[in-house]
Amino acid sequence: MLDTGALIDLLSQPQKIVITTHHKPDGDALGSSLGLYNYLIQLGHHARVIAPSDYPDFLTWMPGNEEVLVFPETKEEALALIENASLIFCLDFNSLDRINDMAGPVRESAAKKIMIDHHLDPADFDDYRHWNINACATAQLVYDFIANVLGHKVYINKDVATSLYTGIMTDSASFRLPNTTSDVHRVVADLIDAGAVNWRIHELVYNSASENRIRLLGHCLSNCLEVLHEFNTAVIVLRKQDLAAFDVKTGDTEGIVNYALSITSIRLAAFIVERDGQVKMSLRSKGEFPANEICKLYFNGGGHRNAAGGQSTDGIDQVVEQFKSVLPKYKKLLIQ
Known part of the structure; x- marks a missing residue:
């Protein structure tokens, strides 16, 4: 297992990084993935998000979406990235069976696996875990990972904030669930201060139906x-x-x-x-x-x-x- 110091050391040098999330990504899955992606590219890492499947059109506006690979549609390129990765971030899922056909390649990759998640009973496939079942969204944990674990709050720019706000908003049912604590609202306030336009994000997600x-x-x-x-x-x-x-x-x-x-x-x-x-x-x-x-x-x-x-x-x-x-x-x- 990696300790926090060893992970920080790894991230101090450019890495080949894959970010993935669960099959049929929702707002938290894609928001946390793109939030992390938009953070990592600022540090010079070669990062790509690989989604195990397609996802809703009302999420495709998020910053960095054009760089997302959908595994069934880009299998050869995605497999090469997984094989050559030094780090694989596994976001918003706790077992490799949640990524369907990507499970085998991710499991067999020599890359260190970092899980960031808030679901119960995580499987033992990761090398580093930032996990809290009391978090209202994985996007909240990605914020905590960047701002507090890595001490890089300064890198939470508008693109990072917009993506993470989307994840928290959708997984908290627009801030209505019991785990939407005062701490969550403080995180959301930071994201708005960093450039997330809350009303516009609500419009794009909830008022764009066919x-x-x-x-x-x-x-x-x-x-x-x-x-x-x-x-x-x-x-x-x-x-x-x-x-x-x-x-x-x-x-x-x-x-x-x-x-x-x-x-x-x-x-x-x-x-x-x-x-x-x-x-x-x-x-x-x-x-x-x-x-x-x-x-x-x-x-x-x-x-x-x-x-x-x-x-x-x-x-x-x-x-x-x-x-x-x-x-x-x-x-x-x-x-x-």
Whole structure:
């Protein structure tokens, strides 16, 4: 394992660095990656971000996005960068299976692996870890890593700040989740002072939907929403024919589960979607309800207490019934 001093020594000289994050990157995944990228290039490092898959169009405006490699589309170049890297930063994931086809090449690379993450139960693949499950976003930890671990707050310029603000904003549900502490707001204030234009970032992320995405949302709320009042739970089920009917693109289903959670008295919301030969599940909860426990125990997933995800190879009807069958075990927590 690297200690902090050894890592600082490494970063004092130009390195060949790969930054990667989880499959289907969200705002925190890409924001933390580009925030770190925009910091590292100021120090003369040769750095590239490699995403394991595509990501939503509403994130492609971020500074440095033009330098991101999407692994399935640039496989040869990406593999060469991974093989020749001296450092690989692994952001917003805690196990190599979260980067899909990149897992083997990253594991086999001689590069030192640095994990920066806030998810539970990290796997033992890294050489250095900056990890805190109480952080509201990996972008918050990247800020802490740059400003406090490395002592380089002066390098948090407008591009770094814009990317990190995006990550914190999206993973905190626009600063609404319980882990949005006073410390988080102090970090955000620093980022605004460094040049992040908060209102503009909100516009670019939340007010840039396609017509199809808005019509899909209407369909989900009108035709796909079921409220289970006896369990204070709401479920939205989206089938593959729905995806085809609304020409769904990556990111179009982002945040739909939160509309179900916004219903008065609802403590648990599920968004269950059939895609790519699998059924994916996103859970959101209020208060102390452990959404991550349900995903971990029953749906091959995990996450945070109030925001978690899982998946299954069973049919979508079977997955929906399995989810409903779990609810009685949590009835006391759901109706309190």
